[in-house]
Amino acid sequence: MHLLLVEDDLDLGADVQRALAGCGLTSEWVRGVAPARALTDGDDAARFACVLLDLGLPDGDGLKLLTHWRQQGLKVPVIVLTARDALETRVAGLDAGADDYVLKPVAAEELASRIRAVTRRAGGYATAIWTIGPLRIDTARHEVRLDDTLVALSPKEFGVLAELARRPGEVVAKHRLAQAISPLSEPLDFGALEWHIANLRRKLGETRILTTRGVGYSLAE
Ligand code: CA
Numbered sequence: 001m002h003l004l005l006v007e008d009d010l011d012l013g014a015d016v017q018r019a020l021a022g023c024g025l026t027s028e029w030v031r032g033v034a035p036a037r038a039l040t041d042g043d044d045a046a047r048f049a050c051v052l053l054d055l056g057l058p059d060g061d062g063l064k065l066l067t068h069w070r071q072q073g074l075k076v077p078v079i080v081l082t083a084r085d086a087l088e089t090r091v092a093g094l095d096a097g098a099d100d101y102v103l104k105p106v107a108a109e110e111l112a113s114r115i116r117a118v119t120r121r122a123g124g125y126a127t128a129i130w131t132i133g134p135l136r137i138d139t140a141r142h143e144v145r146l147d148d149t150l151v152a153l154s155p156k157e158f159g160v161l162a163e164l165a166r167r168p169g170e171v172v173a174k175h176r177l178a179q180a181i182s183p184l185s186e187p188l189d190f191g192a193l194e195w196h197i198a199n200l201r202r203k204l205g206e207t208r209i210l211t212t213r214g215v216g217y218s219l220a221e
Contacts, residue, residue, distance in 0.1 A: 019108035
């Protein structure tokens with residue numbers, strides 16, 4: 001999963017990004033309203049599975065940014081990340097369209113479990129276990145079973161599969177899949193993506209992942 005982190009504090013931002021990486025989540029980190037808007041204009045926002053949003057930003061108010069996103073119809077789950085623990089702020093955040101609210105400093109495991117909860121809700125899944133045909137994907141344990149048999153996947157193979165499994169049957173663009181597995185601040189590695197797709201097909205069955213030439217891949221329903 002690829003996330004957008006909006007946080008101006010250098011230490012906190014680095015901590016959160018490290019915590020996310022430790023949970024196998026990649027993220028893009030910006031430190032203000034303007035760069036966050038630039039990254040979420042138009043269809044660009046679709047590549048983020050979730051946004052972690054600080055409220056006090058140097059060039060504007062995080063709540064106003066959130067209100068703007070919701071007015072634009074942006075459906076990505078948003079977790080408000082803030083040191084402000086006043087009840088009014090919390091209510092205002094949820095009213096503005098936040099999906100959850102986490103107080104800083106944040107424990108890595110709690111943050112990961114909140115992210116899983118909001119992305120699951122957004123994907124229409126009620127549990128952390130996704131069943132797609134003979135596949136069972138446990139997003140909390142990073143386990144995959146095919147016809148009840150555990151399949152050993154590398155973290156990146158799991159990342160690609162989880163990205164496809166969020167919307168079974170829908171084509172996911174190559175750049176989005178590559179983003180989900182590429183290390184931060186490195187160019188997208190499309191060669192590695194094809195390698196992981198080939199491995200997934202070998203382990204899960206050749207027809208499990210379909211290619212839409214020049215566009216991307218989809219998980220067979
Ligand atoms: Ca701040």
